[in-house]
Amino acid sequence: MSHHNRSPTSPIPSDSPSTPPTPTSPSHRAPLNHSSDSQDSLSTPPIRSPPSPQFIQDTSATEDESDYEEDNNMGVFEFSGRRYSLRKMLGEGSYGKVYLAVAESRRMYAVKYFKMQSGETAEDYRAAIGPEERIYDHLGSSVHDNIAKVTGIGFVSYAPDNCYRKVILMPLYGISLATMIAQSKVLDTENRRLNGLDSQPKVSYRIPDIRELGSKLLSGIDFLARHSVLHLDIKSDNILFMHQNAFHVEYNIDRHSFIVPDNLHIVISDFGMGKREKDVGPMAELVQTEIYRSPEIFVGCLPNSRTDIWSVGMIMLELYTTGDDFESPIPDQQELRRFRNLQFGINEYMTPELWEEAASTEGGDAVRGPIKLYDNGPADRSAPRLSDLKRSHHADGLFAFLHDCLILDWNRRPTAKQLLRHEFFQNQ
Template identity: 25%
Template sequence: MLDWFEHEGHVCIVFELLGLSIFEFLRQNEFLPFSVEQIRRMAFQIFKAVCFLHRNKLTHTDLKPENILFVRSDYDLEYNEDLVREKRLRSLDLKVVDFGNTTFDHEPHESLVSTRYYRAPEVILGLGWNQSCDVWSLGCVIMEFYLGRALFPTHDSKEHLAMMEKVLGPIPPHLLKQTRKKHYVHSECLNWDDEYIRKHCRPLKLYMQMQNEEERQLFDLLSCMLEYDVSRRITLEEALWHPFFSPLRT
């Protein structure tokens, strides 16, 4: 915090001036996806920032491209390999912002957290949440960097869960047994039959565009982050040691 002042009854806080959010840059760049190398450098910074929060017993709870800002967003116009003119950032330095909903481990936890597209299944099912909900959100964010669009673009909870099943496979029955939202469940399975989802969503590995080692490593990391069972979901501390980040550690 650099300064603060009051304006018409509101307390205003002055922070350093940063560049565009990742969402705004994507929007201005025609939603062209980032390269795997750009994703690696961006994700490593974001994971370190949120890992710092987690070590200090905090959960951000609202991680999304709008809340991750470039330090500077100046760019050059270049033609990519498909001869499409795109904005190429001169720096990929990032900062995580907006701690308005950040929650200490010991504080009461609101039942509903995270912006819809980035909301973890345990939150939707009302099973309670902890720091691992940030890991799920970041899995969705990294996939958005790769695709240039949201992985789960919906505003309906049941449709959201159905999209997860199409992309990640069935939700484990033991999680569905625990939820009080029984209208989502039939015979211990998620109750859905949606032609739109069948057409527009596909299994995670089928989104992979290049069958090379670095993309396999990226998708292995994503599958560890987008794990339904909180007890099996990777932590950010572990994620920073994933082979995908080896080039940045050496």
């Protein structure tokens, strides 16, 4: 069973049209900021001049493409009567490619092409683009600040080799949560190495920022729920910051360094696995990337209106720990071991009634993979309790929220609307 279940409409973007400054670039050096925690500062060795913590992303989609020379054109296509030139591939996945597209007005967009798979022809485009197109057609003119917008879906006059000519044209957003975390870890590792410390990165978002990001994420999920839409691939790769968003890392030599974005506006993107509730069939299917996968999908049940809520909880935990906390160190049967570790972590376990629901779901065996019905095996010895991951009392509210969000029983997990009223979001 694959651990990377990308959908046919989910190419993996590199998230930024240009490469950010490297940590060792002498032209991007700046003094370090030292953030304090609730404990007294320990004596520390002298701090060497580190690389700058600032990463600045590309210009806004409302600005022109002056950084891109005309001879960078990779191809020209027409869409809804307007001409666009492809300037750079932003990312490529198993099923698609995303390019930077520049209009004649010099406004920049992202265009998503879908690859023809082995044995497919130009007439098979519907299976590739269908899921996202159905979602956006269903949403129609309804929009939300935290849902990625689409400029248009349609046929173009040009496509790269082995790609369909039906594309999705969208605004050019910024980097993802996943990319910001990864870049921050690189920078923090270099800072620690320069100071003669263990080079393992220790980064985290601040609690107020986790609160705001979580609120925006839940607001987007609530909007989708009100329109009977399931995203089914909520993960940090699919949460994008708005363009021209810089961030820096406040280095802390003793504890976790803080990732500090300049702007916390985010959008949920990539509906390649999305479904309208009425399209959820009687047969189980594998959705959600494993780290964010909900218990009902692990055991082979059908997705429901609460399935995305579990993924939101896992992202909010990731914003705090920036790690994969329930991954098994044992490579054999990773999904089975992860599911056991999750149950141990939240101290909730599958009941006979939940197993019976799983057993009665058509197609559940194929989705469960190595997880057997009525499994009650032990978690890894290294598996943490959720509460063990809390570093200080400053995170009490966050972990109270996680306790109420990460509910194993999908029939009683709260909705996004209910969670937005949680005390964690009321105590600003």
